[in-house]
Amino acid sequence: MTRWALVIGASSGMGRATALKLAADGYDILGVHLDRRAALPRIEALRAEIEGMGRRTVLFNSNISASTNRKAVLDHIRETVAATEGISVLVHSVAFGVTKPLLGPGSATEEDLTITCGVMGHDLVHWVRGLLERNLFESPGRIFAMTSEGDRRAWPSYGPVAAAKCVLEAHTRQLAVELAARKITVNCILAGVTDTPALRVIPGHDELAAAALRRNPHGRLTTPEDVANVVSLLCDSRAAWITGSVVSCDGGESVAG
Template identity: 40%
Template structure:
């Protein structure tokens, strides 16, 4: 029982926690007593379903799960939420994990399929790239610095982001996201060094191909899934629970010396 409640005084802040890796992480950490503040952006109909699910989970695991349907990329929204968190004395110095699981961006090619009209609405713009990079990369820095300044992190805090193989190879329509993920990998290296003096460890997980709502939006996702099954040594695609399990491990005391790493969670898919 002690093992299961090891994080009962700790909090996780999950950016993008309504589905996919973020949701699976909330569920996994709740098993070990970790409370969660979940930030997401959903329609009223989707939110109703999420709230019912989280209420049932919180009751089952005897944890607190706070839901905030706000734009995590909006400065005022971020300020407002962090101010609200600092008002709760139980959260001061209690944030064990900041997970960045925001999947928001543009999925267009760099060049049109026919002709040379790069101003076509079918192609990615510099503004699209800028937005996607902030959403899926540099917004992590804003959240981390503000949480640190507010005194919310534990002395042994963890920051985890999510990258992908698409940061290093061509996937159709993935250009803006690839740029964002590459940026995130560089950013995490600098955060690992410069936040390390505060006791905070920053790492990234490179998950294998995983069937999530975000993946399904990528052009040709069905082919990505099929190829992943064929090349994976363990014969299946990655599941969100596989990733959540490793996020949990990175939160443990035993993982305290892991900093500045990109950890493959893909069953060996990246090996071939």
């Protein structure tokens, strides 16, 4: 039986690593990304690597901050996925937000806060609703969203994203309860500081990474592949009782100091 995984944010970082790991695990991959023309060779490389594993892949380059675009992608997915197939895994790995202070010159505007919480927080609910409305989600199923230690720590200019992560975790708990009858689990993965394009747009990211490296008892930063491996583990049928949780994937970084 064909198993599809839908990865939102598939072109880089944790999303890319997770798409590749799930393909290696035997899933066909639906990927959504937002990239300019210069990045398209990287996307084609991702496609080639997945197809080289003998898996199907369909990639959508779309700005999903617009609800009309998200709905168009969902409709295209319904046309792509055969009537006898469905999506078993949804991975929401979106880094599309504003990193600005909350107060003072250059601070986040009302629109900045709304967009960041919308795309990195509420967007998870919109994708889940869209899949269910189109009868695309399999039972049992798995849903994962990517959070960070910034949900509970204050980092310079991270306020808008921190708020979005809190929204995301709240939705994870609620969705876990509402989807239990369908045997669909919902969990957040809390990665340690990871060197990704999303990290590099945070002001002071070099200092953030250096501090994490000093704290981490393993003496290294978390990698996207570490996160992908945790997602892979939680897709196992033996993990069906883990839901509504924030699962740390940081090598002990968050408890070391």
